[in-house]
Amino acid sequence: xxxxxxxxxxxxxxxxxxxELVYSQERERRESVELSDRELALRARGGDAVAFExxxxxxxxxxxxxxxxILGDAEDARDVAQMVFLRIWGELHRYDESxxxxxxxxxxxxxxxxxxxxxSRSRRRAHGASLYLVQLREQSSSVSTTRAxxxxxxxxxxxxxxxxxxxKQKAAFVLRELEDCETREIAEILGCGESTVRNHLFxxxxxxxxxxxxxxxxxxxxxxxx
Amino acid sequence: xxxxxxxxxxxxALYVAEGLSRKQRSAFREHLTQCANCRQEAAEADPSLxxxxxxxxxxxxxxxxxxxxxxxxxxxxxxxxxxxxVRRWRRLAGVAGAxxxxxxxxxxPGGSRRSESPQxxxxxxxxxxxxxxxxxxxxxxxxxxxxxxxxxxxxxxxxASRSEPRFVRVVGRSIDI
Numbered sequence: 001x002x003x004x005x006x007x008x009x010x011x012x013x014x015x016x017x018x019x020e021l022v023y024s025q026e027r028e029r030r031e032s033v034e035l036s037d038r039e040l041a042l043r044a045r046g047g048d049a050v051a052f053e054x055x056x057x058x059x060x061x062x063x064x065x066x067x068x069x070i071l072g073d074a075e076d077a078r079d080v081a082q083m084v085f086l087r088i089w090g091e092l093h094r095y096d097e098s099x100x101x102x103x104x105x106x107x108x109x110x111x112x113x114x115x116x117x118x119x120s121r122s123r124r125r126a127h128g129a130s131l132y133l134v135q136l137r138e139q140s141s142s143v144s145t146t147r148a149x150x151x152x153x154x155x156x157x158x159x160x161x162x163x164x165x166x167x168k169q170k171a172a173f174v175l176r177e178l179e180d181c182e183t184r185e186i187a188e189i190l191g192c193g194e195s196t197v198r199n200h201l202f203x204x205x206x207x208x209x210x211x212x213x214x215x216x217x218x219x220x221x222x223x224x225x226x
Numbered sequence: 227x228x229x230x231x232x233x234x235x236x237x238x239a240l241y242v243a244e245g246l247s248r249k250q251r252s253a254f255r256e257h258l259t260q261c262a263n264c265r266q267e268a269a270e271a272d273p274s275l276x277x278x279x280x281x282x283x284x285x286x287x288x289x290x291x292x293x294x295x296x297x298x299x300x301x302x303x304x305x306x307x308x309x310x311x312v313r314r315w316r317r318l319a320g321v322a323g324a325x326x327x328x329x330x331x332x333x334x335p336g337g338s339r340r341s342e343s344p345q346x347x348x349x350x351x352x353x354x355x356x357x358x359x360x361x362x363x364x365x366x367x368x369x370x371x372x373x374x375x376x377x378x379x380x381x382x383x384x385x386a387s388r389s390e391p392r393f394v395r396v397v398g399r400s401i402d403i
Contacts, residue, residue: 053294053298056293056294056297057290057294060285060289060290060293060294061285061290064283064285064289064293065282065283065285068283069283078289078292078293078296081293082293082296082297082300085293085297085300086297086300086301086304089297089301090304151280151281154276154277154279154280155280155283157276158277158280173277176244177255177277177278177280178280178282179282180248180251180252180255182248183244198244201244204274205242205272205274208273208274208277209272209273209274212273212274212276213273219269219273219276
């Protein structure tokens, strides 16, 4: 920018210094990286669109990952992620900053994912995923230990055997095992008591054990084949 | 915090019984993702522990951008629906108000009522309540506490004192730096 000041004509603004940047969306976007989730949420509640988009970009991986594990389908997970952020945008005025933003986000994400899971469309797709896993098992020559399983195969295995879990059991198990949430947090997210969460986890493990032993005994070293 | 193989094996039952702290659970899982022998032992002890080594799903930048774009579209659609709803409501309210006044004028007998209640006179001629209130400029410009988020603002005389007028130039987002 030139340091020479333009000539001042009558009626024109007096130039004292070089032009100074007052507000820039790009600068605000860069600064939002340093803000906490709660601060971004409060700014978004005040109408700051840049803060809201920064929040969406930051939290999408968490929401997508959680939704994918609960639903077992990437496309459904994307639909749920969109619904989650639209719900947050519409209900930001209800956000109580004395509570953790993450807990609120998890609650909305889990509830919407559970509702989606209960719909017949998700059940049909899960059935499709289980058919794929049956084909995978038939094609493999020997599966003797977990070492042989790739992480993707382990994911598909989970999608298959977790089909027997209730929506709340599955959500509690995913929040515990994959998101590493405490029992108290899971209780807040699911809207139930801590003892109920422990029951969900206990029953989920029992069902998973039973399903794995029934469907894939070859995965368990030392156990006989069917 | 890292755990040894013997430590992991001795804590298997506690892990399943939800008896470990968050830090311990995290270290337990981390060990299982790295140690095949412990994974095997854990699966033998409890098959549900197969999933203790399940990693979080990876999400690409492209997927994040896709979700962000879909959220933007959703918000724009809701805003548009809300504006259409507000305009439609104002129009309906205006028409309903006019219809009510006209019906009242028709039901009331003669001019005596009109002279008693002068406010009914305009109703006889037609609806006086406009569908939308005429725009009146504010006596003073509204104070803006927050800059609009879709423009860039430059101050042309940043050293101006409080008594001097401020001159700013507002440019579109494409000229942002």
